[in-house]
Amino acid sequence: MGLPGLRPRERSGPGALPRAISALSRALRGRPRPETFRKAKFDLPEAVAELWSLLFSLLWPVHQEGAVAPGDPPEALEGQIRFVKWVLHCYGYGRRHFYQLPEVGSHGSYELLLAFSWLLVYLSLPERFLYLNCVYQGDDAWICSCKDLASYPVPLALSCKGRVDIRYVQWLLGKLRFQWRSLYASQQEQCTLLNKIHLYTRGCHPDPSIGHLSVPEIELLRFPESSKQMLQQLESENSCLEAFLEWKHMELVYWQWMDTVLDANPIGIPNADKQDVFLPEILQYCSPKYLTGEMDRVQKNLEALRQRLQETVNQQRAAWHTKVSRCSQRLPRLPELSTAMMKEIQKTVECELAALEQGCGVKSWSHRLQRLVFREAGEPSHSGTHQMTKVIQVLRREEASLEKTFRRLQEECQQELAILARGLEGVIWILPP
Amino acid sequence: MLPASCSHRLVTELQGALAACQKKEEELQQSIARCRVLLQPWEVPSPPSPEPARSTETKPAFTAHEPTPKELKELELLNQALEKALRVRKGISQVQSSKSASSGKVAPSLVTAQAGPGARPRTSNPKACVPAKPPTTSQRASGRLKKPARVSSHRGKAPGNALTHAGQPDNSMPIKGPAQLCPLPSQGQVLGLPTSTPVSVLREAGTTGPSPGPEEGKIQPGLRSEAFTLEEKGIQLQLPLFYKKIVSRNSSLWAQVQHYHSSADTAVAAAKARFLKRTKATFDLPGPAISLSEIQEEVTRLDQACHLLTQHLEETLDVNGEAATASLSWEQEYHRLVTLEGLQAAVERHLLRLQELRDAEEQWLGPRPVESSPWGSALGLGGKGSHGSTNCLVYTSVEELQTMTALKLRVAMLKQQIHLEKVLMEELLPLVKSESPAGPAQLALYRAIHSQLCEAGERFSILVRDEPSV
Numbered sequence: 045m046g047l048p049g050l051r052p053r054e055r056s057g058p059g060a061l062p063r064a065i066s067a068l069s070r071a072l073r074g075r076p077r078p079e080t081f082r083k084a085k086f087d088l089p090e091a092v093a094e095l096w097s098l099l100f101s102l103l104w105p106v107h108q109e110g111a112v113a114p115g116d117p118p119e120a121l122e123g124q125i126r127f128v129k130w131v132l133h134c135y136g137y138g139r140r141h142f143y144q145l146p147e148v149g150s151h152g153s154y155e156l157l158l159a160f161s162w163l164l165v166y167l168s169l170p171e172r173f174l175y176l177n178c179v180y181q182g183d184d185a186w187i188c189s190c191k192d193l194a195s196y197p198v199p200l201a202l203s204c205k206g207r208v209d210i211r212y213v214q215w216l217l218g219k220l221r222f223q224w225r226s227l228y229a230s231q232q233e234q235c236t237l238l239n240k241i242h243l244y245t246r247g248c249h250p251d252p253s254i255g256h257l258s259v260p261e262i263e264l265l266r267f268p269e270s271s272k273q274m275l276q277q278l279e280s281e282n283s284c285l286e287a288f289l290e291w292k293h294m295e296l297v298y299w300q301w302m303d304t305v306l307d308a309n310p311i312g313i314p315n316a317d318k319q320d321v322f323l324p325e326i327l328q329y330c331s332p333k334y335l336t337g338e339m340d341r342v343q344k345n346l347e348a349l350r351q352r353l354q355e356t357v358n359q360q361r362a363a364w365h366t367k368v369s370r371c372s373q374r375l376p377r378l379p380e381l382s383t384a385m386m387k388e389i390q391k392t393v394e395c396e397l398a399a400l401e402q403g404c405g406v407k408s409w410s411h412r413l414q415r416l417v418f419r420e421a422g423e424p425s426h427s428g429t430h431q432m433t434k435v436i437q438v439l440r441r442e443e444a445s446l447e448k449t450f451r452r453l454q455e456e457c458q459q460e461l462a463i464l465a466r467g468l469e470g471v472i473w474i475l476p477p
Numbered sequence: 478m479l480p481a482s483c484s485h486r487l488v489t490e491l492q493g494a495l496a497a498c499q500k501k502e503e504e505l506q507q508s509i510a511r512c513r514v515l516l517q518p519w520e521v522p523s524p525p526s527p528e529p530a531r532s533t534e535t536k537p538a539f540t541a542h543e544p545t546p547k548e549l550k551e552l553e554l555l556n557q558a559l560e561k562a563l564r565v566r567k568g569i570s571q572v573q574s575s576k577s578a579s580s581g582k583v584a585p586s587l588v589t590a591q592a593g594p595g596a597r598p599r600t601s602n603p604k605a606c607v608p609a610k611p612p613t614t615s616q617r618a619s620g621r622l623k624k625p626a627r628v629s630s631h632r633g634k635a636p637g638n639a640l641t642h643a644g645q646p647d648n649s650m651p652i653k654g655p656a657q658l659c660p661l662p663s664q665g666q667v668l669g670l671p672t673s674t675p676v677s678v679l680r681e682a683g684t685t686g687p688s689p690g691p692e693e694g695k696i697q698p699g700l701r702s703e704a705f706t707l708e709e710k711g712i713q714l715q716l717p718l719f720y721k722k723i724v725s726r727n728s729s730l731w732a733q734v735q736h737y738h739s740s741a742d743t744a745v746a747a748a749k750a751r752f753l754k755r756t757k758a759t760f761d762l763p764g765p766a767i768s769l770s771e772i773q774e775e776v777t778r779l780d781q782a783c784h785l786l787t788q789h790l791e792e793t794l795d796v797n798g799e800a801a802t803a804s805l806s807w808e809q810e811y812h813r814l815v816t817l818e819g820l821q822a823a824v825e826r827h828l829l830r831l832q833e834l835r836d837a838e839e840q841w842l843g844p845r846p847v848e849s850s851p852w853g854s855a856l857g858l859g860g861k862g863s864h865g866s867t868n869c870l871v872y873t874s875v876e877e878l879q880t881m882t883a884l885k886l887r888v889a890m891l892k893q894q895i896h897l898e899k900v901l902m903e904e905l906l907p908l909v910k911s912e913s914p915a916g917p918a919q920l921a922l923y924r925a926i927h928s929q930l931c932e933a934g935e936r937f938s939i940l941v942r943d944e945p946s947v
Binding site: 133134135136137138139140143158161162165166171174181185193206207208209210211212213214216217218219220221223224226227228230231232233234235236237238239240241244245246247248249250253254257259261262263264265266268275278279281282285286288289292295296299300302303306331332335336338339341342343345346347349350352353354356357360361363364367385386389390392393394396397400401413414415416417418419420421431432433435436439440441442443444445446447448449450453454456457458460461464465468470471472473474475476 | 480492495499501723738753776780792808811814820873884885920921934941
């Protein structure tokens, strides 16, 4: 799909490179200037500051995306440079010279250009940036609950030498139960209000597949002045998208140019200076220590599951063999299960498990933001929409499985504590009914 | 007293969980407040030149009324939500941050005006001299909701008073109410955008109207001079033309972006691959065999896989109920056995993969294999779909929506509960095992732990000291 007015001839030739870079720059909200890139090719110091701040401004939001508790960006250039270095290190970028660049940002624009281009490919930066800054004008609903109630670090002020009584823990747990209840009540109320809004504005949306207005859209009518923000954001998103498409169209020129940049290499390879590079760990969730902890946790869960499966499979197998042998004493072959049928079952199970590996059909769309749309039962629904009934079904399954897991954990504790209770002398332990 | 390390971990985990709940609650309250504002009677938009003095002048008029405690509470919530919205908006628009500095003071006065009973009689926009046609749903409208504009002079009176004026068909009269009688300062002011902001968006979008005023008049005939509610006239609302234009341009652009994503240019792909390869050849820094971020992605994937496998196991065991194993048909029983064996194999595979990751992390290499971007594939999850309906989630009744959100909360809650249970088990069970003789304090600890671990803190067991009789 080409842009109107751009013929293939215009993808190359003089002036194509600055145009490509300028498109990229607009897609990234006007940060780098084409001139900066040319200077960086020759490792000129003038380009350094702009490139560092470009890298930082692109990488920072990408890394705040998944964070539960977004932090404040470092103000000083030094902190920003450290952050960029650490992130690139996490992605496995391995040019020693890049990490040795001074944190005052005095030189190294060539290295920075390479790192930037590498990120363009490795992280698909322009695309990522577009998705990150997407403006939503619907009533959004996340189906997945992976971010719901995800715990996040809080600064602690523990008194009395850091020791607390169990009653304090109980009190906190009680408070948490209370919070859950109040969350439930608020959620129900929000649903009612949203539904009212949808109901009252039916037929107002130009897109018949949506039908009614959303809260941001009604706010646009209700408070036209203050909703200008959303319009501006949408406008700027549009111009970013246009620039991105232009960049996509002319991208090849840039990569061909990068080839010449690599050829130029004003620094000279190999790098003689083999001194060690020390990087302070900035992203907690990407540090080796944190990862080891996470691996331990996942391993523990997997091992517990293995143990449980081992027991279950042994039981099941024994039961099966008993059944078979009991049967084969009377009959020469299994009465109801032919070899062909067994093969068929094996195949079915294989497919089921393969689907599970891929994270189920639902998982693939459930991590996306959905626009909530109200349609009365019986009205025709457009293709491509997701039905609430299906979501509810999936959630019910998940709920049932989690409840079982929770009960199993409780039973495990029960057993442990029962052994202990038996050992208590002179105390009668009466369990709650 | 619990040991220090145990105390620290438990309190950290619990505070983290509480903070997560509170954050969610705040978001919900904010959304509720936004919805409520929209469901309340609508004031006709103010002209883009409000005098700042207006809000201060109106204040005394409302202090005469005693708001009910319920209203005060709502008011407080609204205030909180609006303040938050203001802060968020400020953060986004650094350009206008200097202008919106004064709006923080305005916000509370708005809400005072809205929530107080005296605020209900609405005045009309002084510039909206368009002869208004009577609302179609006037029979249903209660007096205080569809106040004729002239009643603005009675603003100090109670809603009951206003009711008597409701039926008067004086709305064809040009309204000459002075600006300061308008109880609502412009919303634009309230949310941190001064109304004097130039309407550049509108012009850029190529709209025909020079300012939102006339445009507004065109799109909403009959909605001009009366306060109304969404319930009465929501159906007559129409999105402004410029908004429609922007949105349709937006979706067509996204469609093109998606198209690019699905059909990659081979020449570009080759050039990019070549660049990656050439850069990689220059890597000279030792590091783990797999990059840290890739390890992190993999570990998250394995975690998720473990969760899914457990879920599948529970479901497999649940078919027909565990007790009814004997009554299973041959097929069912064989199916179950094969499934379990398959799950077992999958777990083994995952454990092996985890070991590989551990080895890779420890094994430091020089130039590393950076083959292709692990992120590119995940990108399909973002952005807006090519067509409006592809990202829609359709519900058919409020009950359905409530069930879904309740279930979602329940799932999130259970995950939190299971996580906490595991932490409590790790911290508290060793404590009980290690300490032997049972003093009263110790017994109280046992009882608390038992309640928490086995009964989710909802019920308690009874411990009776059975003193050996002499």
